[in-house]
Amino acid sequence: MESCAPECEFIYKPKELVVDSDLEDVSVVIGNIRPTAAAAAPALQWIQLNTAGADEYVAARRAADHWQICCARGAYSIAVSEHMIGMLFDMIRHFGEYHRKQAEHIWEANTHIVSIEGSTVLVLGLGDIGSSFAHKIKGLGAATVIGVRRSCGPKPDCVDEVCTTDELDSVLGRADFVAMVLPGGEETRGIMDERRLRMMKKGSYLVNVGRGNAVDSAALKKVLSEGHLAGVGLDVTDPEPLPADDPLWDMENVFITPHVAGQFYLDETFERIVRIAGRNLRHWTSGEPLENVVGLY
Incomplete structure (x- = not known):
């Protein structure tokens, strides 16, 4: 990292130990410090997050907009899209049930399965991760992949149709599989309410x-x-x-993982974050535009 900006002074500190006084003369932060601390840093020009989402930082920047936010878009697509594929196969092929039966030494089949081959898949959120998932699911034989995004834009090659969130109701009932990769914010809060959940195809x-x-x-x-x-x-x-007494835990048709699709569990994810931060340091020291700048959505 230091080789990307040899003229800069680097200070290393665990984010939990960063206090406001540490940031008085800091121009750049690489890492996810407290959003309020970033907003209060008088000399801060930009922060490089190690996450793809930036909800809390966007809210903090509205109160003090002298700094820019750069996210780690592009770092998590492999890990998260593969996690999504794994979840689908676990459910449609009853792998969880077979694990339970193996533990109890029961040789018994679950007879009804469905296939991704020939299916219709709706991807709600067509950013880097959603596009990566769409590419993989299309490669597995999905007949139609529908991408839903906030605004109109170019259609990725792996997507057959693109529509906006305003048109979600018109396509929701066609999908055999609905994959949600939406960012945070008021616009997406509760987007899948009871009405829309019931609009989904039965089964x-x-x-x-x-x-x-x-x-x-x-x-x-x-x-x-x-x-x-x-x-x-x-x-x-x-x-x-999720609280231990939440009914979702005990529902047979629910598969829960504890927010682990991303994180740094895949080495390539961490390496991509380092490369993104390094490129942005070079851009900044050269007076060039930064990558992955997050707008005030």
């Missing part, structure tokens, strides 16, 4: 790896208990951590 599957509050948790439990959805895979929940 379809839902995977959410974006933001837990994008799905109305109470409505989800109600719809699941009525058997409308065949399965739901959640790497994010509302709230987090």
Whole structure:
């Protein structure tokens, strides 16, 4: 990292130990310090986050906009999209049930399965991670991949149709699988409410790896208990951590992982974050525009 900006002085400190006085003369922060600390840093020009999401930092920047936010877009696509594929296969092939039966030494089949081949898949959130998932699911034989994004834009090659979130209701009922990779914010909070969950095709599957509050948790439990959805895979929940007494834990058609789709568990994720930060340091010292700048959405 230091080789990317040899003229700069680097200070290393665990983020939990950073106090406001540490930031008085700091121009750049690499890492996810407290958003309020970043907003209060008088000399801060930009912060490089190690996350793809930046919700709390966007809110903090609205109060003090002298600094820019750069996210780690592009770092998590491999890990998260593969996690999504794994969740789907776990549900449609009953792997969790077979693990339980193996532990009890029971040789017994679950006879009904479905296939990704020939299916319709709706990807809600067509950013870096969503596009990576769309590419993988198309490669597995999905007949139609529908991408949903906030605004119109170019259609990726791996996507057959693109629409905006305003058009979500018109395509939701077509999907055999709905994959959610949405960012945070008021625009996406509760976007999958009871009405939309019921609009999903009966017997379809839902995977959410974006933001837990994008799905109305109470409505989800109600719809699941009525058997409308065949399965739901959640790497994010509302709230987090999910309370031990939450009914979602015990629902047979729910697969929960504790917000681990991203993180640094895959070495390549960490390496990509370092490369993104290094490139931005070189851009900054050369007076060039930064990459992955987050707007005040």
